Amino acid sequence: MSNTQGVISSISLSARVRPAAHVLGVRGGGWNAVVNERGSVRLNDDSSVLDWHIAADDRWHDPSTEPSVRQTRRAGVPVVETRVRIPGGDANQRVYAVADAGGLVVVEISNESTLPIAVAFTRPDLISSRTPSPRGAQGIELPANSIVFPVAHGSTLRVALRAPNNLVADVDVERLPSAEQLQKGWLKAVEQAGYVIVPEGAVAPLVARLRSNALVLSGHELQGWSQGATCDVANDSVAYILTLQELLRMGEKLTSDASLHHIDHAARLAQCVETLLKENKKASPLPWDVERALFAAQFVFQRMGEHRAADDVATALLRLSDSAEPPNVMPTDIRAIAWIEEKMVALQRDGSVQIFGRGIPRLWLGANLECHRVAVGPLHTVSFGIRWHGEKPALLWEVTGPAGIKLTTGKCDPTWTSVEASGETMLLGFV
Numbered sequence: 001m002s003n004t005q006g007v008i009s010s011i012s013l014s015a016r017v018r019p020a021a022h023v024l025g026v027r028g029g030g031w032n033a034v035v036n037e038r039g040s041v042r043l044n045d046d047s048s049v050l051d052w053h054i055a056a057d058d059r060w061h062d063p064s065t066e067p068s069v070r071q072t073r074r075a076g077v078p079v080v081e082t083r084v085r086i087p088g089g090d091a092n093q094r095v096y097a098v099a100d101a102g103g104l105v106v107v108e109i110s111n112e113s114t115l116p117i118a119v120a121f122t123r124p125d126l127i128s129s130r131t132p133s134p135r136g137a138q139g140i141e142l143p144a145n146s147i148v149f150p151v152a153h154g155s156t157l158r159v160a161l162r163a164p165n166n167l168v169a170d171v172d173v174e175r176l177p178s179a180e181q182l183q184k185g186w187l188k189a190v191e192q193a194g195y196v197i198v199p200e201g202a203v204a205p206l207v208a209r210l211r212s213n214a215l216v217l218s219g220h221e222l223q224g225w226s227q228g229a230t231c232d233v234a235n236d237s238v239a240y241i242l243t244l245q246e247l248l249r250m251g252e253k254l255t256s257d258a259s260l261h262h263i264d265h266a267a268r269l270a271q272c273v274e275t276l277l278k279e280n281k282k283a284s285p286l287p288w289d290v291e292r293a294l295f296a297a298q299f300v301f302q303r304m305g306e307h308r309a310a311d312d313v314a315t316a317l318l319r320l321s322d323s324a325e326p327p328n329v330m331p332t333d334i335r336a337i338a339w340i341e342e343k344m345v346a347l348q349r350d351g352s353v354q355i356f357g358r359g360i361p362r363l364w365l366g367a368n369l370e371c372h373r374v375a376v377g378p379l380h381t382v383s384f385g386i387r388w389h390g391e392k393p394a395l396l397w398e399v400t401g402p403a404g405i406k407l408t409t410g411k412c413d414p415t416w417t418s419v420e421a422s423g424e425t426m427l428l429g430f431v
Contacts, residue, residue, distance in 0.1 A: 022035045023217065024095060024105065025216035027216065027218075031163045031164045032216050033161075037069075038064045041105060043105070045164035047164075050161060051064065051122040052093060052107075052119060052122075054120075055117060055137075056091070057087045057115045059139075066084055070082070071083070074179070075186075075187055075205055075208055077208050078096060078182075078213075079095075079183050079186070080095045088114035089114060091119070094179045097163075100177070104160040104161065105160065107161070111151040111155055114153060116150060116153055118149065120137045123147075125161070127160040130149055130157065132147040136148055158174065189212070191372075192250050193246060194371075195374075196371045197370035198344075203330075207336065210246070210336060211250060214250075222234045229333055231335075233334070237273075238292075238335065241273075242293055242334045242337070243334050245375075248303050249375055254303065266306065272297070276290055281320070283320070287323070288323050289331075289339075291320075291323040303378050314349075318349060326343070344369075345374050345382050354409065355397070355412070356386075357410025360412055368387055381399070383399075394426050395426075398421065399422065405419065
């Protein structure tokens, strides 16, 4: 901590992880595709890889080796854009998945150069409204049955690959949702769980990636939940519990008598809680992520209707030592969501909620901060904004759920507390 009360002097929220592979799919669909850092696509049915090549005015360009390849995952959701520099501009590939027509992976190639190009694909089973060139690929060696499409200057080619077990015969690819529509839909889904606005631009895309990956993979067996993750969700009790909580926050259904996608989550959750309590019985201090997982377990049990189990977890947590401070560096797995919420709005063991209870990062002083609909238990969400008047932060807040939940601001302003559902106040300044 800094010598200035309520200010965190050292904190790192960059978490700029560039995954080597992006998981694409539809919500709970039971199938997925993986797009690598060069735009190659593989479905999870072990079928052949779909590679792409660009014939420009100068030569064939292979994205797997071109040094000019740039890739982004738009807003963190499962819409991946890969650009290749060609004479006069870029060839821009967009890949995303839709549930339409039995499930499809859509690949769009936009010619953002000043000259016409041709695009070669290494799988012949693509769906397109266009007829491939009868000449095939000229001047390059590609796998047998590769197909080629011309793409005029300023135009976009759209093709699609059927999801595993998709037997739908008639598909009109031109009527499928666009990448922009998919991006908006995914953002709506992940932000249903609440979101924060902070100066560091990497936070929101990382949270969106973690949540959308969880939604895509929730239709798989538990071992498949670790695809695209930096932890083994199936064998990491904390990660598993936090993932369950995020799925429920985003509207997935889970009850004690109807398991989510054929996994007995009620039994597994109980086992994970028992493991965490046993392993940390004598831990001093209690790891911060274990405490967050035990809060999450209470949330999940309550949502399942297992109120007694939730109460038992709360009682057991009271017997453990106080928790440690979260690390200064933001995690890169599902713990990242719990980490940022711990910094901004965190449920406490006595049922109260702290807003910036550990202090405001020095780099955020003077910046407008927002928190929207973050769950602080199964019945309540908290939203707030911080606006600055010189060195004094003004807090505006709103609580949804049963009346009476207590708000405090911890080290940020130890003098303030409220049980009102909404309001605004001026907090102590930082001098």
